[in-house]
């Protein structure tokens with residue numbers, strides 16, 4: 493399979509530029525890639541315990557063979573550990589190892605590792621370089637792109653963090669071979685989200701090839717990954733700091749994050765986004781923005797992808813609608829107590845009003861949309 497090379501080039505004042513390499517057998521080529529980046533004295537590979545068990549020895553051997561000084565530091569896998577405490581522990585481990593500013597962090601893992609290790613890089617001695625090697629499908633298509641790093645708090649998700657871009661992103665498709673099926677579907681939700689809002693053709697391609705996707709047809713997955721990344725790079729280039737358009741990649745997330753938080757992170761992020769997509773599509777339909785036919789089509793598609801109205805109904809039995817709405821108000825996207833939602837207008841595009849992508853929605857409308865799924 494050919495390697496796809498995509499460029500991230502953000503406008504001034506930051507003038508940030510880095511490459512996203514997408515292909516197979518890329519990990520072996522890390523030493524030569526590192527040679528093209530900021531020269532450093534040593535590398536710290538940050539990964540979770542699960543990934544360390546499978547891939548830790550292999551990656552450290554690649555560094556050793558190339559005579560590069562590298563150490564691995566780990567933290568327990570799972571969203572529950574994407575915390576300030578983990579950030580502190582990792583930072584302290586690096587301080588104990590006497591890592592200076594001439595250290596580069598290598599984030600190896602899913603979105604939890606990328607977000608946490610990226611945040612360590614952003615804050616360690618006021619910021620050191622890092623590269624991101626996303627290994628879950630979700631991290632490949634979404635979280636490794638765009639420079640948002642951070643941790644969760646007891647008040648809500650991703651409430652502490654920074655914009656800190658990696659020097660390179662290496663998407664080695666081979667990592668998908670050992671990724672559990674549920675994690676694949678979890679990650680596919682982020683691709684489905686970006687295709688639903690930006691690219692109808694890709695969405696239909698995924699729908700028509702769903703069985704092959706689930707069987708991990710690697711060339712098909714590479715196409716989905718490359719297109720998802722390309723779309724996200726486009727959004728981030730136009731609006732890095734989420735002043736406007738970047739809100740679109742958070743479509744489905746206002747409700748999704750609330751469910752994720754209330755479930756105490758027992759549901760995967762992507763699945764929560766999937767349920768968020770159902771509810772936020774209903775909001776658009778109730779607002780008269782999305783046609784009933786397209787809303788039904790979204791529900792039907794999502795059903796095919798394993799996100800059913802029945803499962804959402806069961807979730808809503810567990811958490812009160814009141815609690816979900818309350819949680820959305822604490823979400824970082826809430827301004828003056830009102831939450832801005834992105835509204836799907838058609839399959840493949842969202843509504844803008846005077847160029848603005850976010851629309852303030854009354855909480856009663858959100859309640860109404862949630863109530864629809866309880867019946």
Ligand SMILES: NC(=O)c1ccc[n+]([C@@H]2O[C@H](COP(=O)([O-])OP(=O)(O)OC[C@H]3O[C@@H](n4cnc5c(N)ncnc54)[C@H](O)[C@@H]3O)[C@@H](O)[C@H]2O)c1
Nearest residue numbers: 542569602603604605627628630634635640667670671761
């Ligand atoms: N920064 C952003 O812009 C952004 C965007 C989207 C999502 N996110 C964040 O991403 C996180 C979710 O990421 P995730 O779904 O990757 O979760 P995760 O990092 O917890 O990974 C899921 C599980 O899969 C395992 N795993 C990862 N790669 C594997 C592989 N190749 N083989 C076998 N097992 C593997 C991990 O060890 C973990 O147990 C959330 O915290 C979410 O907020 C961030």
Ligand SMILES: [Zn+2]
Nearest residue numbers: 682745761765
């Ligand atoms: Zn997400």
